[in-house]
Amino acid sequence: MILHPTVIANLLASCIVSFMVLYASYYGVQILRHWDIRSGDELQLILERKTYLISTLLTFVFGLQLLSLFLYIFTADVLCPLFVGAMCAAGTLNVNEFGYPTLVLKIINFILAGIWLVLNYADNQGYDYPLIKIKYLLLVFIAPFIVLETALASAYFLNMEADVITSCCGSLFSAEETAAGLGSEIAALPARTMLWIFYLAMACSLAAGIYFYLKGKGGYLYALVSLLVFGIALVSIVSFISLYIYELPTHHCPFCIIMEEYDYIGYLLYILLFGAVVAGIGIGALLPFRHVPSLQNVLGGFIRRLALASVVLYAAFTALVTYEIISSNLIM
Amino acid sequence: MIELVNVRKVFNAGNPSEFSALNSVNLTIAQNRVTVLKGPSGSGKTTLLSVIGCMSRPSAGRVHLNGREITSLPERFLTDIRRKTFGFIFQQPNLIKGISVLENVMLPAYPLGEKRSQLKKKAMQGLADLNIAGKSASKVEWLSGGEAQRASIVRALINDPAIIIADEPTAHLDTTLSYRFMEIIEKFKAEGKTVIITSHDPLVYEAAIVDRVVNLRDGRIEGGTA
Numbered sequence: 394m395i396l397h398p399t400v401i402a403n404l405l406a407s408c409i410v411s412f413m414v415l416y417a418s419y420y421g422v423q424i425l426r427h428w429d430i431r432s433g434d435e436l437q438l439i440l441e442r443k444t445y446l447i448s449t450l451l452t453f454v455f456g457l458q459l460l461s462l463f464l465y466i467f468t469a470d471v472l473c474p475l476f477v478g479a480m481c482a483a484g485t486l487n488v489n490e491f492g493y494p495t496l497v498l499k500i501i502n503f504i505l506a507g508i509w510l511v512l513n514y515a516d517n518q519g520y521d522y523p524l525i526k527i528k529y530l531l532l533v534f535i536a537p538f539i540v541l542e543t544a545l546a547s548a549y550f551l552n553m554e555a556d557v558i559t560s561c562c563g564s565l566f567s568a569e570e571t572a573a574g575l576g577s578e579i580a581a582l583p584a585r586t587m588l589w590i591f592y593l594a595m596a597c598s599l600a601a602g603i604y605f606y607l608k609g610k611g612g613y614l615y616a617l618v619s620l621l622v623f624g625i626a627l628v629s630i631v632s633f634i635s636l637y638i639y640e641l642p643t644h645h646c647p648f649c650i651i652m653e654e655y656d657y658i659g660y661l662l663y664i665l666l667f668g669a670v671v672a673g674i675g676i677g678a679l680l681p682f683r684h685v686p687s688l689q690n691v692l693g694g695f696i697r698r699l700a701l702a703s704v705v706l707y708a709a710f711t712a713l714v715t716y717e718i719i720s721s722n723l724i725m
Numbered sequence: 726m727i728e729l730v731n732v733r734k735v736f737n738a739g740n741p742s743e744f745s746a747l748n749s750v751n752l753t754i755a756q757n758r759v760t761v762l763k764g765p766s767g768s769g770k771t772t773l774l775s776v777i778g779c780m781s782r783p784s785a786g787r788v789h790l791n792g793r794e795i796t797s798l799p800e801r802f803l804t805d806i807r808r809k810t811f812g813f814i815f816q817q818p819n820l821i822k823g824i825s826v827l828e829n830v831m832l833p834a835y836p837l838g839e840k841r842s843q844l845k846k847k848a849m850q851g852l853a854d855l856n857i858a859g860k861s862a863s864k865v866e867w868l869s870g871g872e873a874q875r876a877s878i879v880r881a882l883i884n885d886p887a888i889i890i891a892d893e894p895t896a897h898l899d900t901t902l903s904y905r906f907m908e909i910i911e912k913f914k915a916e917g918k919t920v921i922i923t924s925h926d927p928l929v930y931e932a933a934i935v936d937r938v939v940n941l942r943d944g945r946i947e948g949g950t951a
Contacts, residue, residue, distance in 0.1 A: 433787040441797055520802045
């Protein structure tokens with residue numbers, strides 16, 4: 394293990410989130426089994442008080458979970474000078490077999506935690522805990538992912554060996570035919586075609602989002618489209634966006650863009666992208682409950698605000714990408 | 726109408742010092758009536774009043790306000806009900822020292838965001854109704870006991886609550902002021918408000934305006950359901 398403040402911060406954050414989620418899940422199971430709002434039993438009143446405390450705590454815990462994704466990337470970036478061959482976070486994540494699986498789980502958990510926060514906010518708008526069973530069911534579903542993430546992150550950080558020679562991002566995200574791996578396969582996609590797919594997907598997403606915001610129709614479609622666009626945007630970063638930022642036709646790394654040399658532009662791009670997808674999927678998660686009596690006066694407005702947030706964030710992401718392309722010296 | 730169903734309140738549950746202040750209380754309080762909760766010290770009067778007024782939650786049981794169940798409400802909804810529905814008059818006036826009578830009276834209305842000029846007008850009217858308008862600019866520490874009590878009554882009424890809750894209101898008043906207080910209660914009743922008072926003062930529970938006296942002992946209503 395490498396004793397670095399960021400490593401300790403990562404492990405602490407993971408352990409805190411796991412502990413709190415497990416603690417909350419224990420009460421979540423009790424709520425799923427015994428919750429009956431019509432009852433005046435002592436257990437029901439205890440659960441009512443507990444859920445108030447637990448949902449407040451979980452708001453902060455999942456907030457920490459959201460931040461931990463960026464902390465993890467930042468840590469991998471900061472530690473890269475310690476490993477031979479690593480030029481950025483891509484190399485650090487490759488020092489053992491746990492780095493990339495942890496990253497994938499952190500991305501999944503970011504989205505799941507975001508959806509839980511959206512559901513929790515909506516639930517708090519109703520006077521009769523209208524989504525309580527749904528949100529605790531989701532919590533019980535999320536808990537194993539969070540625990541697995543903690544296990545993988547611990548294995549990753551505890552098994553870091555400073556004498557390991559790792560790969561640099563140039564080989565991990567290489568478009569050459571000899572290169573193997575998912576990163577290289579994405580990098581090998583034709584950049585110009587991906588550029589058109591990206592703008593087409595963004596145009597469809599923005600159109601669907603604006604249509605839903607104005608007409609209140611097609612919410613599920615927008616939720617689905619926003620998830621697809623999120624995937625396309627991630628692929629696009631590797632495929633062509635990175636090329637314009639680095640002004641190099643062969644450098645596809647999605648991690649170098651978070652470095653100081655590129656004004657930390659990657660953080661902004663990823664924040665916009667992850668914010669947009671959580672808000673977009675949140676719409677789909679809430680739509681089934683818009684007719685619940687205690688929510689029908691407030692949920693419509695909240696869903697519209699989510700749609701607006703998602704559209705604005707995707708539009709900002711697209712505008713930023715466009716700016717990078719226009720201001721780049723790279724001509725493809 | 727306020728309805729309490731099987732209300733229990735236990736303090737320090739699970740500890741050796743566990744104390745059950747209310748035990749299976751079933752009670753219905755009618756609108757526009759003056760109800761007195763009477764009983765010796767430790768009988769659960771104040772606890773019951775705090776549960777009715779949404780200042781504390783029961784350990785078990787439910788409270789219904791005009792047909793709506795309120796004990797399960799999340800805190801922010803409960804705060805809203807407490808602020809708009811109930812006016813509290815405590816044993817001590819509990820006025821905030823260092824600020825004027827007028828500011829004290831207007832304080833509970835600030836979270837509602839009413840225009841200050843309108844609020845001030847309403848507060849001055851309330852003070853005038855209880856003959857202490859002349860003291861509006863005075864600091865509360867300059868008031869006599871009776872004036873402080875009246876200021877606290879005006880404060881309780883500032884949000885025009887439908888239900889007035891008074892906990893031992895005459896405990897620190899002399900006989901004249903206690904009669905004066907009951908005259909004010911009569912006025913509330915005439916205005917259509919519901920009044921709930923805890924007291925073991927005969928001057929209160931034997932007053933002609935009192936519609937109903939509920940006897941409490943050891944956290945139970947004497948005679949069972951009331």
